[in-house]
Every structure is written in C-alpha cells, then in structure tokens.
Amino acid sequence: MRDAGLSLPRNDPRQYDDLAGEWWRPDGAFAMLHWLAQARAALVPPAARPGALLVDLGCGAGLLAPHLVGKGYRHVGVDLTRSALIQAADHGVTVVNGDATAVPLADGCADVVAAGELLEHVPDWRAAVAQACRLLRPGGLLVLDTLNDTALSRLVAVRIAERLPTVPRGIHDPRLFVDDRELVAECARHGVDLRVRGVRPAVPGLLRWLLRRARGIETPSGQVPRIVPTASAAVLYQGHGVRDG
Ligand SMILES: C[S@@+](CC[C@H](N)C(=O)[O-])C[C@H]1O[C@@H](n2cnc3c(N)ncnc32)[C@H](O)[C@@H]1O
Numbered sequence: 001m002r003d004a005g006l007s008l009p010r011n012d013p014r015q016y017d018d019l020a021g022e023w024w025r026p027d028g029a030f031a032m033l034h035w036l037a038q039a040r041a042a043l044v045p046p047a048a049r050p051g052a053l054l055v056d057l058g059c060g061a062g063l064l065a066p067h068l069v070g071k072g073y074r075h076v077g078v079d080l081t082r083s084a085l086i087q088a089a090d091h092g093v094t095v096v097n098g099d100a101t102a103v104p105l106a107d108g109c110a111d112v113v114a115a116g117e118l119l120e121h122v123p124d125w126r127a128a129v130a131q132a133c134r135l136l137r138p139g140g141l142l143v144l145d146t147l148n149d150t151a152l153s154r155l156v157a158v159r160i161a162e163r164l165p166t167v168p169r170g171i172h173d174p175r176l177f178v179d180d181r182e183l184v185a186e187c188a189r190h191g192v193d194l195r196v197r198g199v200r201p202a203v204p205g206l207l208r209w210l211l212r213r214a215r216g217i218e219t220p221s222g223q224v225p226r227i228v229p230t231a232s233a234a235v236l237y238q239g240h241g242v243r244d245g
Pocket of ligand 1: 013034079122
C-alpha cells in the first residue's frame with residue numbers, strides 16, 4: 001500500500017484508488033468506516049413501503065450494504081471513485097459514478113439519504129447538503145456522520161489519528177471539516193430538521209482492537225469496536241433529520 005499522504009495532496013480522491021484493497025479488510029486502513037457504517041445503519045428504520053430507495057452519497061465500496069440487509073431498501077450509491085464503486089456493486093449496491101454536489105437522480109426520489117464520512121471530503125459541502133435534501137421525498141430521512149470544524153477535531157482526527165492504524169495519512173484536509181451548527185442551519189434552509197450528537201468508538205473495544213491488531217490477530221466478526229454517543233460533538237458527530245412537507 002502506498003502511503004497516500006506522502007505522495008498526493010491531502011484529500012486528493014486518487015488516494016481511494018491507492019487504498020482500494022483496504023475497503024473490505026476489517027482490520028485495514030478503513031476499519032473505522034465499518035464501525036461507523038454499523039452505527040449509521042442503526043439510525044435507518046425498516047423501509048415503510050415496497051420499493052423504498054436509499055441513496056448513499058459518497059458510498060465508497062458500499063460498506064453500509066451489509067447493515068441494510070433485511071431492511072427492505074434498494075441501495076443506490078453515488079461516488080466519484082470508480083475503483084470503490086466496482087466493489088460496492090459486488091456487494092449489491094446499484095452504483096452511480098458521480099459527484100455528490102451534482103447528483104443525476106430525480107428530486108424527491110429517496111426515502112433515505114445517507115452521507116457517511118462524506119461532507120468533510122467535499123470542498124463545497126453545502127452543495128452536497130443541498131443535493132441530499134433535494135433527493136429526499138417529504139418525510140424522508142437524512143442520516144450522516146462527519147468531522148467537526150474544531151481545534152480538538154483537527155488534533156484528534158488528523159494529528160493523533162493519522163499516527164494510528166485507523167486513519168490513512170493524508171486522507172483528511174482539516175480545512176474541509178464541517179461545523180455542526182452551520183450544518184444544522186444549512187439543512188434547515190433545505191427543509192430538514194437535523195439533530196446531531198457526538199459519537200466515538202467505545203474505549204475498551206478500541207483498545208482491544210488496537211492490541212489485537214498490533215499482535216497481528218484478526219478481529220473476530222461481531223467484535224469490532226462499537227460506536228457510542230458522547231457528550232460532545234466537537235470531533236465526530238452523527239446527524240439525522242426528516243425532510244418537511
Ligand atoms: C471516507 S470515504 C467514506 C465512504 C463511505 N461513505 C463509508 O463510510 O464507507 C469518502 C468517500 O467519498 C467519496 N467522495 C469524495 N468526494 C466526493 C464527491 N464530491 N462526490 C462523491 N463522492 C465523493 C470518496 O470517493 C470516498 O469513497
């Protein structure tokens with residue numbers, strides 16, 4: 001694996017091509033995305049109608065897919081990175097190669113829009129939020145998680161995390177992190193009443209995972225660190241909200 005941070009600018013989407021072999025490795029560079037996908041999916045209720053559509057903006061390799069099984073959605077994933085979409089398609093996602101700021105899908109087509117760990121990668125995150133809200137049908141649900149635009153977040157998610165095996169070096173540009181109050185205000189402008197809460201990996205599970213990983217022991221399925229609510233949204237936070245109308 002090339003260390004993307006050494007050879008490409010921060011947040012360059014080509015990093016995902018370099019890291020293509022990491023997506024589905026439970027202990028790989030994208031391990032934490034698996035934990036977050038599980039927590040995000042827990043916010044998604046079973047589909048309320050046959051043929052319900054879940055649009056997954058910035059779906060990557062489709063890590064949300066296993067956690068939606070049995071919920072009754074058609075899972076459509078939109079992403080810039082073709083190498084990731086090939087893997088998402090292998091996991092049952094209907095893929096669209098496109099930009100989350102200009103999604104080629106109809107207004108109001110989605111019962112659920114998910115945007116997991118996407119907004120902090122998009123230079124114009126407001127345009128992606130506008131698209132997410134545009135895609136939602138009235139009463140549809142937006143679920144997302146992202147990194148907050150705070151000094152603590154830059155310290156934890158970049159300076160510290162990039163020294164751990166949980167986050168590839170250079171994958172984040174802290175200048176793109178998303179202030180939670182601005183995000184709530186932007187969603188409100190587009191008719192979505194977003195509620196946010198801080199989340200983090202549960203410490204005992206994270207320590208066990210780091211220890212096992214250091215010893216080269218593969219994480220048994222079902223024993224990945226849980227993502228739990230935390231009092232502060234200053235670093236990592238989830239949002240969910242319903243579209244009015
Ligand atoms: C950190 S990954 C998250 C992937 C997935 N949501 C998950 O949680 O596993 C960010 C993804 O966003 C994609 N991405 C970044 N900017 C994008 C944009 N403007 N439009 C669509 N996808 C984008 C990248 O290609 C990458 O797959």
